[in-house]
Amino acid sequence: MADNKALTPRATDFSAWYNELIMKAQLADYSPVRGCMVIRPNGYAIWEQMQAALDRMFKDTGHQNAYFPLFIPQSFLAREAEHVEGFAPETAVVTHGGGKLLDEPLVVRPTSETIIYAMYAKWIQSYRDLPLLINQWANVVRWELRTRLFLRTTEFLWQEGHTAHATEAEAEAETLMILGLYRNFMEQWMAMPVLTGRKTNSERFAGALRTYSCEALMQDNKALQAGTSHNLGQNFARAFEVRYQSQEGKEEYVWNTSWGVSTRLVGGLIMTHGDDTGLICPPRLAQYQVVIVPIYKADAERAAMLEAADKVKAELQTAGIRVHIDGREGIKPGAKYYEWETRGVPFRFELGPRDVAGGTVMLARRTGGAKEPLSLEGIGPRMVQEVGRMQHDLLNAATLRREHNSFRHPETKQAFIDYLEGGGGFVYAGWCGDPAVEAEIKEQTKATIRVIPDAEFRSSEAPAKCIWTGRPAVAEVVWARAY
RNA sequence: CGGGACGUAGCGCAGUCCGGUAGCGCACUGCAAUGGGGUUGCAGGGGUCGCGGGUUCAAAUCCCGCCGUCCCGACCA
Numbered sequence: 001m002a003d004n005k006a007l008t009p010r011a012t013d014f015s016a017w018y019n020e021l022i023m024k025a026q027l028a029d030y031s032p033v034r035g036c037m038v039i040r041p042n043g044y045a046i047w048e049q050m051q052a053a054l055d056r057m058f059k060d061t062g063h064q065n066a067y068f069p070l071f072i073p074q075s076f077l078a079r080e081a082e083h084v085e086g087f088a089p090e091t092a093v094v095t096h097g098g099g100k101l102l103d104e105p106l107v108v109r110p111t112s113e114t115i116i117y118a119m120y121a122k123w124i125q126s127y128r129d130l131p132l133l134i135n136q137w138a139n140v141v142r143w144e145l146r147t148r149l150f151l152r153t154t155e156f157l158w159q160e161g162h163t164a165h166a167t168e169a170e171a172e173a174e175t176l177m178i179l180g181l182y183r184n185f186m187e188q189w190m191a192m193p194v195l196t197g198r199k200t201n202s203e204r205f206a207g208a209l210r211t212y213s214c215e216a217l218m219q220d221n222k223a224l225q226a227g228t229s230h231n232l233g234q235n236f237a238r239a240f241e242v243r244y245q246s247q248e249g250k251e252e253y254v255w256n257t258s259w260g261v262s263t264r265l266v267g268g269l270i271m272t273h274g275d276d277t278g279l280i281c282p283p284r285l286a287q288y289q290v291v292i293v294p295i296y297k298a299d300a301e302r303a304a305m306l307e308a309a310d311k312v313k314a315e316l317q318t319a320g321i322r323v324h325i326d327g328r329e330g331i332k333p334g335a336k337y338y339e340w341e342t343r344g345v346p347f348r349f350e351l352g353p354r355d356v357a358g359g360t361v362m363l364a365r366r367t368g369g370a371k372e373p374l375s376l377e378g379i380g381p382r383m384v385q386e387v388g389r390m391q392h393d394l395l396n397a398a399t400l401r402r403e404h405n406s407f408r409h410p411e412t413k414q415a416f417i418d419y420l421e422g423g424g425g426f427v428y429a430g431w432c433g434d435p436a437v438e439a440e441i442k443e444q445t446k447a448t449i450r451v452i453p454d455a456e457f458r459s460s461e462a463p464a465k466c467i468w469t470g471r472p473a474v475a476e477v478v479w480a481r482a483y
Numbered sequence: 484c485g486g487g488a489c490g491u492a493g494c495g496c497a498g499u500c501c502g503g504u505a506g507c508g509c510a511c512u513g514c515a516a517u518g519g520g521g522u523u524g525c526a527g528g529g530g531u532c533g534c535g536g537g538u539u540c541a542a543a544u545c546c547c548g549c550c551g552u553c554c555c556g557a558c559c560a
Contacts, residue, residue: 034552224560334520
């Protein structure tokens with residue numbers, strides 16, 4: 001096991017807390033290769049739960065999985081001007097194979113648009129082939145200078161959806177549908193509230209027409225871009241000659257979308273719910289939703305408690321609850337409690353002789369509150385209810401925190417600056433639409449426009465003026481320092 | 484790539500100034516007791532002191548070179 005000391009409190013050093021939590025909960029470890037990360041079983045289990053939920057959602061909306069290769073001919077990347085400009089600086093390039101210099105270097109995919117649309121060009125002939133809705137689960141490599149476990153690593157795991165449509169409207173509808181799907185996943189599964197909206201041009205995906213994103217606010221009041229969905233327009237279709245014959249018999253370029261979420265979400269989960277004890281994993285994503293700690297003295301008691309635990313486990317499993325019995329010997333119950341709390345298990349059952357005699361278990365919730373004896377009668381349905389409630393409570397608490405750390409209608413430029421420099425979260429303010437102003441604000445405050453928010457997130461009264469220049473505002477935008 | 488710090492057991496460190504048997508805490512292994520919130524006791528295992536060279540009877544320690552890591556700045560899911 002890892003060391004037994006408490007974590008650095010979040011208030012003391014948030015970043016140290018984050019790193020220590022990951023080590024202590026054994027979610028990941030540093031690899032021998034700089035910037036890379038080993039995802040350990042505890043961390044990978046969360047990712048697997050995420051994958052399972054998202055994969056179901058993608059399939060329910062008509063997508064199929066496929067797999068495209070890791071290596072991309074370097075020339076492919078160059079075919080779309082903005083794309084190559086955006087990604088070339090951070091690619092890893094393979095120059096040798098089998099001991100020989102390659103005729104053409106191979107890029108290790110930083111994202112797969114180019115190779116996928118090269119293939120789509122072969123597969124799509126007619127409007128009858130559209131829409132083409134494909135997703136892939138893959139690893140990608142981006143040669144980052146500054147890395148953080150889960151949040152930004154040189155190699156990371158993700159899914160990337162790539163679709164082709166006959167019309168711009170269809171592509172836009174797909175882009176927005178996925179944005180909503182992501183939001184739903186983040187709220188309902190991760191219990192992580194997000195703002196949705198459009199990115200400004202400077203934050204747009206390299207090669208996209210428009211980029212939309214989900215933005216979450218972490219406990220240190222920094223924003224996390226949690227997922228993006230791009231309307232690629234016909235940029236890649238033109239670069240890769242992805243054309244189809246329309247119903248009217250005309251040759252047209254397809255309209256593409258691409259969208260992705262990554263293992264970064266695990267980092268978002270940690271920084272949304274974690275506390276000074278460790279991880280708090282929302283029950284819907286937890287590897288184990290309930291851990292049973294048997295309590296005993298003599299050997300005879302141990303056997304009886306384990307047997308009772310098995311029965312409880314079976315009942316919970318029947319109700320669809322994921323359960324683990326911690327029957328390890330030589331570790332005191334208290335030590336087990338701390339360990340499972342660090343790992344974020346939502347519910348703990350303590351099961352000892354007194355409970356068995358009384359037909360109860362002692363329930364402890366990871367989110368706090370007093371321990372509570374539960375009757376074994378109907379324990380399955382009861383825990384299903386508890387899972388739903390904790391899921392709801394976590395989302396609620398995170399939403400309240402975000403709103404508490406949001407600032408609408410700063411009166412003056414100085415108030416805007418003060419809020420950001422004082423460690424504030426999301427600031428809603430008017431913007432004149434000038435990219436130079438956006439850059440200047442970033443320069444001075446380190447904050448960027450996270451998103452031009454969707455209608456439901458906008459302030460009831462739209463700001464009339466740009467917070468920086470006083471010129472007429474083209475939109476209300478959300479500013480924050482970001483990961 | 485620029486500025487700063489640091490490399491000694493799995494982790495955290497002391498020892499380096501002033502050369503002389505490689506240590507401490509935690510973790511780990513075994514046994515026993517303990518067991519409803521981080522358990523004690525006893526006994527153990529584990530080190531090319533980042534790498535290479537030099538000085539010296541003798542180098543973790545002094546000198547030279549290299550490598551690596553972390554933090555701060557320019558780029559980013």
